[in-house]
Amino acid sequence: MLKGLLDSIVLIFTGDSALTNIILVSLRVTGISLLISTLIGIPLGIFLGLKRFIGKRLVIALLYTGMGFPPVVVGLFVYLMLSRAGPLGQLGWSFIPHLYTTGAMVVAQIIISFPLVAGFTMSAVLSLDSQLRLQLHALGATPRQALWTMLVEARVGVLISIIAGFGSIISEVGAVMMVGGNIENATRTLTTAIVLETRKGDFSMAMALGIILLTISFIVNVAMLRLQGKALDQ
Amino acid sequence: MFKRFVSCICVLLMVVGMTACAAPAATEAPKATEAPQATEAPKATEAPKATEAPKATEAPTEAAAATEVPTAQFQHTAGRLILATTTSTYDSGLLDYLLPMFEEEYGVKVDVVSVGSGEAMKIGERGDADVLLVHSRKAEDAFMEAGNGTRREDVMYNDFVIIGPADDPAGIKGMTAVDAFKKLAETQTEFLSRGDKSGTHTKELSIWASAEITPTGDWYVSAGLGMGDLLTMAQEKQAYTLSDRATYLTRVKSGLDLVVLVEGDKALLNPYGVITVNPEKNSGIQADMATKFLEWIISVPVQQKISEFGMEEYGQSLFIPDSTAWKAAQGQ
Numbered sequence: 001m002l003k004g005l006l007d008s009i010v011l012i013f014t015g016d017s018a019l020t021n022i023i024l025v026s027l028r029v030t031g032i033s034l035l036i037s038t039l040i041g042i043p044l045g046i047f048l049g050l051k052r053f054i055g056k057r058l059v060i061a062l063l064y065t066g067m068g069f070p071p072v073v074v075g076l077f078v079y080l081m082l083s084r085a086g087p088l089g090q091l092g093w094s095f096i097p098h099l100y101t102t103g104a105m106v107v108a109q110i111i112i113s114f115p116l117v118a119g120f121t122m123s124a125v126l127s128l129d130s131q132l133r134l135q136l137h138a139l140g141a142t143p144r145q146a147l148w149t150m151l152v153e154a155r156v157g158v159l160i161s162i163i164a165g166f167g168s169i170i171s172e173v174g175a176v177m178m179v180g181g182n183i184e185n186a187t188r189t190l191t192t193a194i195v196l197e198t199r200k201g202d203f204s205m206a207m208a209l210g211i212i213l214l215t216i217s218f219i220v221n222v223a224m225l226r227l228q229g230k231a232l233d234q
Numbered sequence: 235m236f237k238r239f240v241s242c243i244c245v246l247l248m249v250v251g252m253t254a255c256a257a258p259a260a261t262e263a264p265k266a267t268e269a270p271q272a273t274e275a276p277k278a279t280e281a282p283k284a285t286e287a288p289k290a291t292e293a294p295t296e297a298a299a300a301t302e303v304p305t306a307q308f309q310h311t312a313g314r315l316i317l318a319t320t321t322s323t324y325d326s327g328l329l330d331y332l333l334p335m336f337e338e339e340y341g342v343k344v345d346v347v348s349v350g351s352g353e354a355m356k357i358g359e360r361g362d363a364d365v366l367l368v369h370s371r372k373a374e375d376a377f378m379e380a381g382n383g384t385r386r387e388d389v390m391y392n393d394f395v396i397i398g399p400a401d402d403p404a405g406i407k408g409m410t411a412v413d414a415f416k417k418l419a420e421t422q423t424e425f426l427s428r429g430d431k432s433g434t435h436t437k438e439l440s441i442w443a444s445a446e447i448t449p450t451g452d453w454y455v456s457a458g459l460g461m462g463d464l465l466t467m468a469q470e471k472q473a474y475t476l477s478d479r480a481t482y483l484t485r486v487k488s489g490l491d492l493v494v495l496v497e498g499d500k501a502l503l504n505p506y507g508v509i510t511v512n513p514e515k516n517s518g519i520q521a522d523m524a525t526k527f528l529e530w531i532i533s534v535p536v537q538q539k540i541s542e543f544g545m546e547e548y549g550q551s552l553f554i555p556d557s558t559a560w561k562a563a564q565g566q
Contacts (some may be wrong), residue, residue: 047310099470181463185456196429198457199349200350201354202352
């Protein structure tokens with residue numbers, strides 16, 4: 001265990017190109033997926049938090065189910081969709097990503113993470129004082145101004161939603177293994193590399209990768225906390 | 235007042251919900267680093283005894299193991315034998331076919347940890363398994379030399395096949411393994427590699443070495459997957475790969491349309507060995523039972539059973555018995 005830790009520190013600082021590549025793939029897939037699921041999730045969360053419509057309860061129930069959906073099932077679904085014999089794969093449209101590419105991984109990650117972003121955003125919006133909206137209205141705010149003010153008011157919750165999305169994406173392994181295929185220098189991420197190194201019996205390398213994964217996660221979370229720092233202090 | 239109360243409850247529920255939702259994401263990463271076996275040992279965790287009170291038994295008797303990576307899944311318990319083996323023996327169904335006979339005869343439950351040969355031997359080295367059934371001859375010899383095992387016996391062999399699309403775009407059909415690999419490299423045809431240090435990967439690398447080629451480039455895909463997953467990928471990409479015959483035949487039954495292009499070459503044989511782990515590795519090792527298992531699997535009746543495995547379903551033996559006792563009985 002201690003030896004593993006030492007080895008991992010050496011590995012991190014010598015930084016071979018395979019390792020760099022794994023980290024870059026992880027960051028790229030996580031970044032793109034998080035960006036897109038934020039773009040889908042936050043507006044959806046706000047919409048669900050503010051509007052009333054028929055079937056809203058059903059949509060929310062579905063969203064909560066999505067928050068706890070097993071990633072491997074998402075992986076399987078995306079796999080079957082994108083497979084050469086699958087409904088989307090057969091179409092052969094150029095914008096549909098192929099299996100075993102980072103594109104396919106991004107698709108799976110978005111499906112896994114956007115319910116989390118939307119769900120937490122919705123909770124944040126719902127927890128705002130119900131008088132706020134009336135006040136904004138009374139003060140003569142345009143809908144856009146009102147929306148923006150409410151988003152600012154709920155920013156802690158919205159940031160938490162993004163953090164939750166990030167956490168689910170960066171730590172995911174089952175789905176990315178399935179649709180990405182863990183290909184060296186192409187679709188191997190930190191999590192799938194940990195599985196592989198463990199399978200090889202190279203525990204110190206697996207440990208090193210784990211430490212890198214934790215470090216990245218920690219840095220990102222600290223950065224996000226700084227972003228919302230003032231709001232937390234109040 | 236009532237409204238405030240309700241909103242308080244709502245906030246509370248939300249916090250609980252958030253922590254509940256956030257917890258799996260937060261704990262997943264450290265789990266992966268601290269207990270690497272967790273993902274690979276589904277069979278072991280199934281064992282009711284192992285999950286019942288792992289902490290209580292861990293501390294006093296296995297202090298050494300406790301300070302190591304947590305080995306809760308590998309609790310050594312009387313009446314249970316831990317067999318670390320390769321995915322191929324398990325996935326092909328051979329163990330499901332053989333082990334019930336052993337369990338009945340000796341009144342012991344065998345917990346199978348099915349991983350790559352590399353990891354299986356690592357598990358043995360740490361004393362987390364009682365007996366190993368692996369196929370990586372060089373690594374096995376090194377394992378014995380390092381004093382990690384007490385006895386090693388040949389058990390059986392199966393063979394590898396080079397498979398690819400039926401139209402064989404690279405034109406390797408009927409070649410020797412080495413020539414086929416040379417041709418694949420020359421034509422830069424997509425080839426999938428396990429890339430996981432497994433017995434199959436080791437075999438593949440030895441063929442590349444014989445061909446004096448260091449495979450690099452876009453055509454050589456190092457996937458880091460198990461055999462089943464790799465076959466799925468080969469099917470999807472219509473690419474070439476090296477597979478053990480047992481896994482390949484099992485997958486053909488479930489719709490794999492890749493065909494065998496190279497087989498029967500001596501370079502493609504794959505011998506399996508059984509090793510009893512040195513009991514000095516860990517106080518809980520069931521050395522007696524491990525020895526019984528070793529002697530059982532190399533005995534003539536069991537070897538006969540091995541030769542019969544797969545006959546009914548595929549019309550051919552998946553594993554060819556190869557123990558000393560068997561060869562003597564056959565007059566070889």
